[in-house]
Amino acid sequence: MTSENTTKLRSQDWFGKEGKDGFIYRSWIKNQGYPAHQFKGKPVIGICNTWSEVTPCNGHFRELAQSVKNGVYEAGGFPLEFPVMSLGETLIRPTAMLYRNLAAMTVEESIRGNPFDAIVLLTGCDKTTPSLVMGAASVDLPTIVVPGGPMLSGRFQGKAIGSGTDVWRFADDVKTGKMTLEEFEDAEACMSRSIGHCSTMGTASTMAVMVEALGLTLPGASAIPAADSRKKVLAHMSGMRIVEMVKENMLLSSVLTREAFENAIMMNAAVGGSTNLVLHLLAIAGRIGVEVDLEDFDKIGSKMPFLLNLMPSGKYLMEDFYYAGGLPAVIKEMSGFLHKTAITVNGKSLIDNSKGAKIWNEEVIATAENPILREGGIAVVKGNLCENGAVIKPSAASAHLMQHTGKAVVFETIEDYHARIDDPDLEVDETCVLVLKNVGPKGYPGMPEVGNMQLPKKILEKGITDMVRISDARMSGTAYGTVFLHASPESAVGGTLGLVQNGDLIEVDVHNRKIHLHVSDEELAERRKNWKPVDLGYNRGYVQLYINTVTQADKGADLDFLAGKSGHEVQRESH
CATH class of the missing domain: 3.40.50 (Rossmann fold)
Incomplete structure (x- = not known):
């Protein structure tokens, strides 16, 4: 040099x-x-x-x-x-x-x-x-x-x-x-x-x-x-x-442009990626200073073809994906949707980098003309139960439960869930909706991967493998089921999810992006008067800082004072 x-x-x-x-x-x-x-x-x-x-x-x-x-x-x-x-x-x-x-x-x-x-x-x-x-x-x-x-x-x-x-x-x-x-x-x-x-x-x-x-x-x-x-x-x-x-x-910042984020949303839909992507991509965008919001994941990603036959939304595994052509093969199939101007770290676009890619096994990677699903991605639903939205991964859910109304079976905390889920006297059947509260960013704290609640033993014994589940938690990207996640605002800050009671009727309609609690506004107002936050028991260190400053799931659950770039300049010399 x-x-x-x-x-x-x-x-x-x-x-x-x-x-x-x-x-x-x-x-x-x-x-x-x-x-x-x-x-x-x-x-x-x-x-x-x-x-x-x-x-x-x-x-x-x-x-x-x-x-x-x-x-x-x-x-x-x-x-x-x-x-x-x-x-x-x-x-x-x-x-x-x-x-x-x-x-x-x-x-x-x-x-x-x-x-x-x-x-x-x-x-x-x-x-x-x-x-x-x-x-x-x-x-x-x-x-x-x-x-x-x-x-x-x-x-x-x-x-x-x-x-x-x-x-x-x-x-x-x-x-x-x-x-x-x-x-x-x-x-x-x-x-x-x-x-x-x-x-x-x-x-x-x-x-x-x-x-x-x-x-x-x-x-x-x-x-x-x-x-x-x-x-x-x-x-x-x-x-x-x-x-x-x-x-x-x-x-x-020359790579992480708005177009790059949109490409990532579309590719996540194509591969049936985890709902956790929503939180992480929002947080990264907030750090680099690019405007991305929760609605983008639905508007940009939910109409994309789903091409990858991998668990948990399919049959195969990552090793098979690599042998079948890897992500370049999927990118090539998606080239009609992706932004061509976004550069990658080698100076070329995703599309330029994938020109020579081939699908070697169409059982693993489907073509855009003949996809596994015409529409994959992540759906964002809203309603009086979560005004700022909740997310669901349709490719990992059950088609017959995408429009459903059932009675709520409510668990106030994760400990309450563990204590009662297999109780033979629990009033629940397969038409019910399992609701788990106080497992969001502040409420747990940390927003654990518990949203894919295991079903009650007596339901599993009937051969039922899926029910509608709703929480302000996350779930593992390896999990599956008709699970509504990241409900915002969360229970712990007074979101409507925290007001749900046993027996309330909950309606979900993924096609129409709707999630509704059939309880009147007047009744909810009365319940809110008696609502009290759960005592989290933290009063020191990083966890206290986290609780005090973490944003809600629809904003990426980052700390509010870390948004935007701060640059590489060191303010003071050490000697």
């Missing part, structure tokens, strides 16, 4: 300084054995690593980071790996979503406070992807994402099983005696048999598709299995590309 370009490098405010400050910055980094020519005058690439032994989906990221470093070195850059809070959906309590915004804050401050010219984000488990992109968006340096990849397909008793999705089925089978506890335990290792995140189109895979559709990855990145050697090749090539992005001054 020429001296003219060198003066433009942000890292030279550290390593290019003269006198005491420059001495300190250079001297201490040399204690790791780096010669001065590595970091003085070369782009410094920060590798944001979410490796952790308590984030099993990201347990292979040490090796992945090394592949990125190899690429950075080859392209003439200097890589520096740094850790941030890692969110393992499978282990962390009470829910990883509670800490998404905290992780995003650690990413933002880690990037801004250190001598980086560009960033590589290593993402995998559900919340690691949005939290890293949110944090990077706030700083707005050249950024590329390397998704960690899904697990290899599970195999149990001669059949393919999908992580997450089959857990719900197996749990129901154990409850009804169709499966023994010994078989249930055997299935554990069969399901999670390799490195990587969930093998279904759950939230982790949805997030990988999201970043590729946004243009933040190299082509084809989202579906490569974690155990496939081509994942390391992609990481290496990403390391090379990020150095070129510094030279081109390709900031994150």
Whole structure:
């Protein structure tokens, strides 16, 4: 790199300084054995690593980071790996979503406070992807994402099983005696048999598709299995590309345009992605300063063809998706809908990047002319029960329940639900509507994945596998059912959902985007007079900050003071 370009490098405010400050910055980094020519005058690439032994989906990221470093070195850059809070959906309590915004804050401050010219984000488990992109968006340096990849397909008793999705089925089978506890335990290792995140189109895979559709990855990145050697090749090539992005001054904001967000919404519909995308995409848009609202997911996405036959909305798994052509094949089929002007991190559009793609298995990837469903995506319903909206994923729901009226069976808290759901005396039948309160952003707090409430045992024993369920919670992207989620305003802040009583009639009509509580305004006003919020019992630390400042689900559940970019300038010197 020429001296003219060198003066433009942000890292030279550290390593290019003269006198005491420059001495300190250079001297201490040399204690790791780096010669001065590595970091003085070369782009410094920060590798944001979410490796952790308590984030099993990201347990292979040490090796992945090394592949990125190899690429950075080859392209003439200097890589520096740094850790941030890692969110393992499978282990962390009470829910990883509670800490998404905290992780995003650690990413933002880690990037801004250190001598980086560009960033590589290593993402995998559900919340690691949005939290890293949110944090990077706030700083707005050249950024590329390397998704960690899904697990290899599970195999149990001669059949393919999908992580997450089959857990719900197996749990129901154990409850009804169709499966023994010994078989249930055997299935554990069969399901999670390799490195990587969930093998279904759950939230982790949805997030990988999201970043590729946004243009933040190299082509084809989202579906490569974690155990496939081509994942390391992609990481290496990403390391090379990020150095070129510094030279081109390709900031994150030049990729994350309104058109890119619309492309991501359309692609999520095409693959049957998780409802969690709504929260995360809204939060990312808020950080980068692009106007996206809840209605966009319905207006832009709900009329898109659904093309991907993957669990939980279909039969196959992410490994099959990769072999069938991966996301480029879906992009090519969707090219008539997508924006052609939105660029990706390689400088080309999604459509240009997918010109040579082919579908190798039409059982897995359908064509736009002959889709699995003519209309997929996410539907947004509104009514007096949730004035600001709730969401449902029609491709994972039961057609006969999309228009339904039933009596409410109400659970005030998740603890109340667990205590009573299998009570033989619970007054419930398959026509009822299960309602779960106080599990929204503030009410839980953190908005857990409990919206796909398991059905009462006595309903399962009748052979019924689905009922209408409504809550202000989320559900796992691996889950399925006629489940209305993210009801806003939530119960804990006085939303109408918090006023529902046992026996109230609730009408849902997805086709007409309607959800209505058949209780008069006068009666609701009387109930509101007696309503009291649940005592959450938190009074310190980050959780208290979260409760006080988190926005509602229809705004992305970010902290209200973090909206908008803050830039990469460091306000004060340290020496």
